[in-house]
Amino acid sequence: xxxxxxxxxxxxxxxxxxxxxxxxxxxxxxxxxxxxxxxxxxxxxxxxxxxxxxxxxxxxxxxxxxxxxxxxxxxxxxxxxxxxxxxxxxxxxxxxxxxxxxxxxxxxxxxxxxxxxxxxxxxxxxxxxxxxxxxxxxxxxxxxxxxxxxxxxxxxxxxxxxxxxxxxxxxxxxxxxxxxxxxxxxxxxxxxxxxxxxxxxxxxxxxxxx
Amino acid sequence: xxxxxxxxxxxxxxxxxxxxxxxxxxxxxxxxxxxxxxxxxxxxxxxxxxxxxxxxxxxxxxxxxxxxxxxxxxxxxxxxxxxxxxxxxxxxxxxxxxxxxxxxxxxxxxxxxxxxxxxxxxxxxxxxxxxxxxxxxxxxxxxxxxxxxxxxxxxxxxxxxxxxxxxxxxxxxxxxxxxxxxxxxxxxxxxxxxxxxxxxxxxxxxxxxxxxxxxxxxxxxxxxxxxxxxxxxxxxxxxxxxxxxxxxxxxxxxxxxxxxxxxxxxxxxxxxxxxxxxxxxxxxxxxxxxxxxxxxxxxxxxxxxxxxxxxxxxxxxxxxx
Numbered sequence: 001x002x003x004x005x006x007x008x009x010x011x012x013x014x015x016x017x018x019x020x021x022x023x024x025x026x027x028x029x030x031x032x033x034x035x036x037x038x039x040x041x042x043x044x045x046x047x048x049x050x051x052x053x054x055x056x057x058x059x060x061x062x063x064x065x066x067x068x069x070x071x072x073x074x075x076x077x078x079x080x081x082x083x084x085x086x087x088x089x090x091x092x093x094x095x096x097x098x099x100x101x102x103x104x105x106x107x108x109x110x111x112x113x114x115x116x117x118x119x120x121x122x123x124x125x126x127x128x129x130x131x132x133x134x135x136x137x138x139x140x141x142x143x144x145x146x147x148x149x150x151x152x153x154x155x156x157x158x159x160x161x162x163x164x165x166x167x168x169x170x171x172x173x174x175x176x177x178x179x180x181x182x183x184x185x186x187x188x189x190x191x192x193x194x195x196x197x198x199x200x201x202x203x204x205x206x207x208x209x210x
Numbered sequence: 211x212x213x214x215x216x217x218x219x220x221x222x223x224x225x226x227x228x229x230x231x232x233x234x235x236x237x238x239x240x241x242x243x244x245x246x247x248x249x250x251x252x253x254x255x256x257x258x259x260x261x262x263x264x265x266x267x268x269x270x271x272x273x274x275x276x277x278x279x280x281x282x283x284x285x286x287x288x289x290x291x292x293x294x295x296x297x298x299x300x301x302x303x304x305x306x307x308x309x310x311x312x313x314x315x316x317x318x319x320x321x322x323x324x325x326x327x328x329x330x331x332x333x334x335x336x337x338x339x340x341x342x343x344x345x346x347x348x349x350x351x352x353x354x355x356x357x358x359x360x361x362x363x364x365x366x367x368x369x370x371x372x373x374x375x376x377x378x379x380x381x382x383x384x385x386x387x388x389x390x391x392x393x394x395x396x397x398x399x400x401x402x403x404x405x406x407x408x409x410x411x412x413x414x415x416x417x418x419x420x421x422x423x424x425x426x427x428x429x430x431x432x433x434x435x436x437x438x439x440x441x442x443x444x445x446x447x448x449x450x451x452x453x454x455x456x457x458x459x460x461x462x463x464x465x466x467x468x469x470x471x472x473x474x475x476x477x478x479x480x481x482x483x484x485x486x487x488x489x490x491x492x493x494x495x496x497x498x499x500x501x502x503x504x505x506x507x508x509x510x511x512x513x514x515x516x517x518x519x520x521x522x523x524x525x526x527x528x529x530x531x
Contacts, residue, residue: 010251011251011492012250012251012252012272012492013247013248013250013251013252014244014247014248014250015250015251016250017211017212017247020211021211039492039493039496040496054247054248055248055249055250055251055252055272056248056249056252056272056273056308056309058267058270058307058308059252059270059271059272059308059488062270062488063270063488063489063492063493066489066492066493066499087248088248099307101303101304101307102304102305102306102307105307119307120307122229122230123229123329124303124309124310124329124330124331125245125309125330125331125332125355125356126236126237126326126329126331126354126355127227127229127236128236128241128244128245129227129229129234129235129236129241130234130235130236130238130240130241131232131234131235146240146241146244147234148241148244148245148248149245149248149309149331166232167229167230167231167232168230168231169230184244186211187211187212187240187244187247188211189211
């Protein structure tokens with residue numbers, strides 16, 4: 001049967017919450033799809049979309065080099081597969097990474113999204129926060145933003161479209177097949193970003209079937 | 211979505227703050243428990259110096275826990291063990307990008323206030339330190355910083371959660387290099403959960419309310435936990451873990467991640483062992499990788515383990531009320 005195949009990079013972080021949000025989204029959209037945990041390279045070729053969940057970006061990056069996962073996923077994303085990076089996922093996808101306190105970090109990353117991110121931009125855990133936010137998708141959408149030791153996007157390249165800002169901080173962007181947020185939609189009930197992402201994956205799936 | 215089971219209305223730790231230009235809300239249950247969710251499938255390492263913190267970060271640790279002495283040294287030194295020096299905590303916060311946690315004594319509200327002011331990412335109300343209050347744990351809802359607490363059973367875990375803990379670690383016996391107690395307690399929590407679910411499935415509410423009274427927790431918390439079929443917060447294993455195989459085994463028993471205390475920095479191959487334990491935790495379900503991880507360490511370099519039956523001090527028994 002023809003179905004779309006979404007992978008969650010399952011190295012470290014809140015993988016389970018992303019699986020649940022994706023499944024809920026399939027149900028709501030009446031979409032026939034499967035969600036797979038990706039922690040080795042056997043499934044990559046079948047994927048129609050990848051979600052990189054929240055977690056510790058240094059840990060996810062380091063352990064994603066086992067099985068050359070990072071490189072293989074990088075190639076697949078370069079060939080047009082949609083990817084959705086959340087918090088640590090945003091950091092992993094970015095071209096330039098700084099840390100609020102430490103400055104430039106030499107951590108491993110995918111070097112795909114033409115932005116500069118600052119890790120821990122809003123401070124440590126005590127400054128993790130909730131706030132109402134607006135995201136520009138097909139139309140302007142109001143939702144709740146959960147920011148946990150979140151990064152912020154401090155510079156963007158010409159190809160990058162801003163999807164959301166909070167008090168002048170860029171918190172969500174899109175660059176062709178890549179979307180990334182500094183907040184955690186998987187920790188809320190609102191799956192609007194998942195719907196947006198799944199529709200990108202559906203288009204990609206349809207195009208690659210021809 | 212994450213479970214808010216056991217939370218209270220209007221806790222004092224929820225505050226409005228100005229961040230950059232606007233007002234936002236900090237310290238909510240979602241933010242505190244959400245922080246712990248981001249640590250899942252990771253390893254948190256006990257450290258006592260900047261140098262050790264660097265080794266931990268480079269090895270792929272998801273966070274470090276700052277102590278004055280490693281648990282095995284606490285055991286040897288005897289006397290009263292207290293929270294670490296603020297100076298060391300600050301130095302470590304200034305050098306690593308991963309979260310920094312610190313321990314306070316059980317019930318010591320003001321050590322916790324000091325750690326909150328120091329701006330650590332999470333506070334461990336820990337039996338490794340000497341308890342300050344033998345009758346009360348800290349009322350953790352008053353803090354914006356999330357707390358992790360130890361447990362040896364489901365009832366102990368739920369009591370800590372009702373006091374505001376955002377994360378649980380099943381207690382082992384700290385500083386022994388012996389994993390037997392960590393395994394005993396995750397098994398106990400799993401048995402308790404299985405029994406709870408069968409009680410709920412019986413449809414007899416009297417059984418559940420009686421269990422809630424036995425457990426000294428609310429009916430609501432118990433009922434929601436039965437519905438979830440797991441602890442309502444993230445649960446790591448702790449105490450006595452010293453090899454990659456130890457870590458992988460505990461992950462296979464349903465733990466969400468691993469705390470390593472003395473196991474790394476009391477071995478003679480700390481750097482290799484730190485990465486090996488991370489590797490085995492990440493790929494616990496992949497026998498090739500666990501074997502590869504175990505092959506990175508040398509058993510001759512492991513810390514000398516202690517037999518639990520010969521211990522004078524059992525730290526795990528502290529703060530079980």
